[in-house]
Amino acid sequence: xxxxxxxxxxxxxxxxxxxxxxxxxxxxxxxxxxxxxxxAGKTTLIKILLGIVKFGEGEATLxxxxxxxxxxxxxxxxxxxDHRFPEYHSAYSLLDYYGIxxxxxxxxxxxxxxxxxxxxxxxxxxxxxxxxYSKGMKQRTGIAQAIFHDPELIFLDEPTDGVDPVxxxxxxxxxxxxxxxxxxxxVNSHLLGEIEMMCDRVAIMQKGQLIREGTVQxxxxxxxxxxxxxxxxxxxxxxxxxxxxxNLREIGDRWEITLTDGQSITPVLELLRxxxxxxxxxxxxxxxxxxxxxxxxxxxxxxxxxxxxRRAVERDEYERGRDxxxxx
Ligand SMILES: Nc1ncnc2c1ncn2[C@@H]1O[C@H](COP(=O)(O)OP(=O)(O)OP(=O)(O)O)[C@@H](O)[C@H]1O
Ligand SMILES: [Mg+2]
Numbered sequence: 001x002x003x004x005x006x007x008x009x010x011x012x013x014x015x016x017x018x019x020x021x022x023x024x025x026x027x028x029x030x031x032x033x034x035x036x037x038x039x040a041g042k043t044t045l046i047k048i049l050l051g052i053v054k055f056g057e058g059e060a061t062l063x064x065x066x067x068x069x070x071x072x073x074x075x076x077x078x079x080x081x082d083h084r085f086p087e088y089h090s091a092y093s094l095l096d097y098y099g100i101x102x103x104x105x106x107x108x109x110x111x112x113x114x115x116x117x118x119x120x121x122x123x124x125x126x127x128x129x130x131x132x133y134s135k136g137m138k139q140r141t142g143i144a145q146a147i148f149h150d151p152e153l154i155f156l157d158e159p160t161d162g163v164d165p166v167x168x169x170x171x172x173x174x175x176x177x178x179x180x181x182x183x184x185x186x187v188n189s190h191l192l193g194e195i196e197m198m199c200d201r202v203a204i205m206q207k208g209q210l211i212r213e214g215t216v217q218x219x220x221x222x223x224x225x226x227x228x229x230x231x232x233x234x235x236x237x238x239x240x241x242x243x244x245x246x247n248l249r250e251i252g253d254r255w256e257i258t259l260t261d262g263q264s265i266t267p268v269l270e271l272l273r274x275x276x277x278x279x280x281x282x283x284x285x286x287x288x289x290x291x292x293x294x295x296x297x298x299x300x301x302x303x304x305x306x307x308x309x310r311r312a313v314e315r316d317e318y319e320r321g322r323d324x325x326x327x328x
């Protein structure tokens with residue numbers, strides 16, 4: 001039973017078509033990541049699901065209730081992007097205030113608030129005014145606010161925005177902890193590495209549409225690209241392999257083989273073996289989420305990919321140099 005479900009969701013703000021038919025499902029206990037460039041429509045989607053913004057056409061439900069109905073509000077936590085809490089509050093008094101709204105008893109609040117603020121790394125500053133907090137501390141306050149009432153579903157819009165690397169790791173741990181307690185988490189981000197580390201499933205949004213969706217593993221496996229290196233004194237059977245129809249590319253002292261449909265790497269290895277060549281390196285290449293993301297937006301923004309490829313070549317060259325140094 002899906003926690004979030006949308007069908008062909010559309011939203012238009014006057015000139016801008018922010019969502020152009022979004023269909024997605026998020027299952028209980030998942031950490032779901034929505035990736036997309038600035039302006040892709042990520043925040044709009046969250047706001048629609050929470051009932052903050054009205055949508056045009058389509059369907060949207062949370063826990064099988066139409067998005068925006070009051071009955072599910074207590075079951076949901078939300079960290080808005082660019083949130084601004086009243087600065088006269090301290091983290092403690094802010095949570096205390098929310099606790100009262102959620103109907104928590106005084107004893108409950110007294111016990112829970114310091115625990116939670118400790119978990120987000122704010123214990124030592126919890127009685128200082130929010131106006132004296134750094135950006136990352138404000139963000140941690142926001143996260144504490146989003147998870148305070150133990151919601152079953154948590155929306156985090158750019159949770160690590162402005163947070164230092166240690167803090168980012170702490171936030172990932174908090175998300176993991178919530179997942180362990182059974183919560184479902186929906187994260188918006190353009191930080192690909194982050195999403196790769198914390199999400200079970202990812203969707204990529206571009207210009208209001210989901211253009212890819214899957215597990216991180218599914219998206220990053222690049223089936224059929226192998227890199228093979230043989231001893232320097234050996235001759236790589238380039239000609240023979242090309243004759244067999246293999247697609248080869250020489251990268252320094254290594255060879256990259258891209259299989260086409262129906263091809264297998266086995267005949268390549270058999271040929272190398274038959275010629276008594278010594279394979280010193282053999283990997284199936286993986287793509288990072290960033291590779292995938294950039295190649296998807298390339299269509300919309302020519303030039304991005306060319307720059308990336310230049311960097312990839314530089315990186316390959318650097319790594320080969322390092323390999324050689326290691327071998328010495
Ligand atoms: N209140 C609004 N009025 C008019 N246009 C809006 C409004 N809110 C968002 N938009 C437009 O809708 C599109 C999607 O915006 P949205 O904030 O959902 O993007 P996003 O993916 O969250 O981007 P970011 O990564 O920058 O946060 C953008 O073109 C934006 O300008
Ligand atoms: Mg946004």
